Amino acid sequence: MKIDPDCRYRSSHEYARKDGGEIVVGISDHAQEALGDIVFVELAEAGKTVAQGDAIGVVESVKAASDIYAPVSGKVTAVNPALQGDPSLVNKDCYGSGWLLRIAPSAAGEWAGLMDAGAYEKEIGKE
Amino acid sequence: MAPFAGYEMPISYPTGSVEEHLICRRSVGLFDIDHMGQVEIRGPGAGEYVSGLASARVLDMLDGEARYSLLLDEQGLVLDDLFIYKLPDSWWIVVNASNRDSDLAWMRSRAHGGLTIEDRSDDTYMIAVQGPRAIELLDAVAERAGSGGAASSLQRFTAGEIRIGGAKVLFGRTGYTGEDGGELFFAADRALEVWELLLAEGGKRGIETAPIGLAARDSLRFEAGMPLHGHEIGPSINPIEAGFKWACDFAKDFVGKAALEAVVAEGPSRRLIGLEVTGGVPREGCEVLAQVGPDGASSWTKAGACVAGMFCPTVKKYAANAFIAPRFAKIGTALAVSIRDKPRAALVVKRPLYLPAYRR
Numbered sequence: 001m002k003i004d005p006d007c008r009y010r011s012s013h014e015y016a017r018k019d020g021g022e023i024v025v026g027i028s029d030h031a032q033e034a035l036g037d038i039v040f041v042e043l044a045e046a047g048k049t050v051a052q053g054d055a056i057g058v059v060e061s062v063k064a065a066s067d068i069y070a071p072v073s074g075k076v077t078a079v080n081p082a083l084q085g086d087p088s089l090v091n092k093d094c095y096g097s098g099w100l101l102r103i104a105p106s107a108a109g110e111w112a113g114l115m116d117a118g119a120y121e122k123e124i125g126k127e
Numbered sequence: 128m129a130p131f132a133g134y135e136m137p138i139s140y141p142t143g144s145v146e147e148h149l150i151c152r153r154s155v156g157l158f159d160i161d162h163m164g165q166v167e168i169r170g171p172g173a174g175e176y177v178s179g180l181a182s183a184r185v186l187d188m189l190d191g192e193a194r195y196s197l198l199l200d201e202q203g204l205v206l207d208d209l210f211i212y213k214l215p216d217s218w219w220i221v222v223n224a225s226n227r228d229s230d231l232a233w234m235r236s237r238a239h240g241g242l243t244i245e246d247r248s249d250d251t252y253m254i255a256v257q258g259p260r261a262i263e264l265l266d267a268v269a270e271r272a273g274s275g276g277a278a279s280s281l282q283r284f285t286a287g288e289i290r291i292g293g294a295k296v297l298f299g300r301t302g303y304t305g306e307d308g309g310e311l312f313f314a315a316d317r318a319l320e321v322w323e324l325l326l327a328e329g330g331k332r333g334i335e336t337a338p339i340g341l342a343a344r345d346s347l348r349f350e351a352g353m354p355l356h357g358h359e360i361g362p363s364i365n366p367i368e369a370g371f372k373w374a375c376d377f378a379k380d381f382v383g384k385a386a387l388e389a390v391v392a393e394g395p396s397r398r399l400i401g402l403e404v405t406g407g408v409p410r411e412g413c414e415v416l417a418q419v420g421p422d423g424a425s426s427w428t429k430a431g432a433c434v435a436g437m438f439c440p441t442v443k444k445y446a447a448n449a450f451i452a453p454r455f456a457k458i459g460t461a462l463a464v465s466i467r468d469k470p471r472a473a474l475v476v477k478r479p480l481y482l483p484a485y486r487r
Contacts, residue, residue, distance in 0.1 A: 062144045063342065
């Protein structure tokens with residue numbers, strides 16, 4: 001199980017990674033492993049304004065559907081177009097080609113409130 | 128792992144359920160299905176007794192034949208589905224784990240004195256070996272008296288005795304995946320030996336062989352159009368609406384026949400259909416919607432519900448089975464399935480989505 005040290009995390013297992021002025025959002029390796037084979041992804045549309053903690057999509061595995069929550073507030077600038085054709089990218093490369101969407105953040109202070117890799121590792125150790 | 132009818136069952140192995148499904152379609156899948164129950168019936172008049180309980184014709188079966196049947200109540204509703212094997216000295220009946228106790232009670236309550244009805248589930252282990260190379264693997268590892276290919280010499284829907292390692296095995300060329308292969312019944316204390324031998328021999332012979340969990344077992348049977356008790360069939364469903372008239376022999380007497388004749392005469396009030404869905408994964412319980420008004424787009428109304436639904440890895444579609452009024456059941460009808468409170472496009476399609484290998 002991989003925890004990308006460059007990312008921050010929510011306890012609901014979304015990651016956030018800074019890329020230029022934007023935040024790339026996905027689910028952690030721990031989350032994709034727990035969900036099992038992912039077969040469908042539905043995400044908020046680009047242009048939508050979201051608040052931290054809002055449901056911004058659903059990831060469906062063979063077993064179940066799971067809501068995805070925004071790690072930061074802002075405007076969705078892009079959704080990963082490759083996931084419509086191959087949702088299993090989330091399983092294969094969750095921190096890379098299996099990213100979910102990008103957000104232009106509107107509240108700079110929220111980043112600092114997310115868990116860093118060390119805190120997230122402790123968090124999932126409790127499960 | 129998940130609890131299932133008193134057993135701890137693997138939902139998937141580390142391979143993952145989608146890949147497990149695909150391995151079974153391209154090579155060999157092993158299924159640890161010891162939870163399935165087995166009932167052995169013997170004694171004078173056993174054939175007539177089984178014929179009176181089972182919906183399917185059985186009295187024409189020769190020794191070694193295996194046949195699918197339903198077990199119905201007096202109302203013609205489905206208590207269980209069965210695989211019935213006619214053996215030289217007995218009738219060997221495979222039942223679903225969750226119905227084992229109730230099936231036995233039902234059978235015993237209708238038996239006459241001379242019959243022995245024995246629950247063989249605990250002393251019998253059951254493993255299914257399924258896939259396009261399953262028979263090749265079994266021929267390589269098994270022996271059968273007076274026969275070259277132990278497994279290939281048996282026709283589809285027949286059974287015979289073979290040996291695998293130290294185990295004496297009843298091999299039925301049957302299954303629940305839409306692939307060729309078979310189901311093995313043998314003494315429970317040989318389970319690990321047979322399982323490990325099949326895996327090891329598959330590896331040694333370059334025949335890709337992998338254990339398959341419950342999730343892939345479900346998607347394999349679903350694609351191939353086979354029913355799962357509690358979903359496409361069950362105690363509130365009759366075989367006519369579920370499309371199982373072919374498994375009912377109206378030329379003989381069986382429990383539930385009169386009720387089914389009434390359903391046939393009137394026409395079923397609903398029918399089992401297959402749906403291809405876009406925009407989400409349909410699941411059991413999702414509502415099926417139809418545009419019943421003449422006014423068009425905004426009048427989606429509940430017309431039925433999904434009894435099973437999932438992503439189908441071989442045909443690469445999201446699909447569901449649902450019961451719906453016959454007027455919506457025609458292939459090509461445009462319906463919708465409600466997923467997360469939004470209607471998603473759904474088209475009535477021909478079942479099965481995947482034509483079983485042995486029917487091609």
